Amino acid sequence: MDASDVAGIGHNMPPLADRLAIDHKALLDKVQSLADRANAAKAVADEKGLNGDDDILPLIEIGKDASKLVKEIGDTRLATTKPLRDDIETINGFFNVAGTRADRIKGAFAEKVGEYDREKRAREARDAAERARIAQEEAAAKLEEAQNAEHSVLGDVVMNEAAVLEEAAQKAAREAVKAGTSPTRTEAGTVSTSGRWTAEVIDSDKIPLEQLRPFIKLADFEKFCRAYAQANQDRKPLPGVRIFRDSKTSFR
Known part of the structure; x- marks a missing residue:
């Protein structure tokens, strides 16, 4: 018999x-026992009805026992x-401590790398914008040179050069728009930024509640309405x- 044939702890439980x-x-x-008493009392009540205080005494006793x-x-x-x-609290505490340490490390380095990346x-955006500006100036200067050329052949040549420079300037402008938006790729890994729009209440009295109505769930409405009912009855x-x-019967 090998180890696989040995029943483990709790195997036969x-x-x-x-x-x-x-x-x-x-x-x-x-x-x-309580259910049997309740069924018997209900059968009697259903058959004879509740015609006086004495008729509800068994029901009260069963309710109190329940x-x-x-x-x-x-x-x-x-x-x-x-x-x-x-045990669960101990387990959660153990892993929470380890997870918190790791999360703090991640957060600290994300902030440091994020600052560098920003x-x-x-x-990159500034450099691309500067390249686009220089390219645009060169294209404008070449176009002006073509317009001022006295010889038609020379003017055509310069005009072609101006067209090439203008195309390069437009490409540089497009690159300037996209500059600084792509993930940063390194040998160790890729650094990217993400975010989400959020909000912080500054002055609740100034919030136009009607604008928020489409975003308020029914459960939230009901919670507010219950609070209103408790305050104003x-x-x-x-x-x-x-x-x-909302009335409920209790037994004492």
């Missing part, structure tokens, strides 16, 4: 759901999952919104 059912059988029995059982189940769940949650791009209607009291 049943699935987690089955283990939980075994470990917490007493709790499940309580739930089943509240206690809900708390017991919640406490048991928390107690059962606490070791797992502690300066390099700006320099039903004393101050809000167009487009139904404000009501």
Whole structure:
């Protein structure tokens, strides 16, 4: 028998759901007993109706027992999952520390390389703009020379030279527009810049809310409306919104 034939730790353990059912059988029995009582009480209430306070006493007792059982189940769940949650917190903390260090290194070097790259791009743009300016001046000077040429043949030659220089000037102008926008490629890797448009609230009172309406999700609207309802109750209607009291019955 080789190592592959040896059962590993937990190899013969049943699935987690089955283990939980075994470990917490007493709790499940309580739930089943409560359900049986609830079904029996409901059957009586459905058959005879609720005609007086005495008729709701069994329902209240079952409701109170259900509240206690809900708390017991919640406490048991928390107690059962606490070791797992502690482990997860420890694991997350371990990797967060390592990840934070690596992220700080990346951020510091991205800032340093980014500063260099921005300066390099700006320099390339300035150099390209200067080349375009010089090319344009040379083309203009050659065109003026052609216009001032006394001999027609010489004028044609100079005009052709001016056309070539004008084409070069236009090419230089196009290159000037694109200068400093391409990624910087090195033997170690490629440096590129990216960004996204964002915003920062400076004065909330001046924000035109109607302009933001298309970008506000319904869930956000509902959150604001609930806050409005809590503050004003039903004393101050809000167009487009139904404000009501959401009542729930509790047992004590």
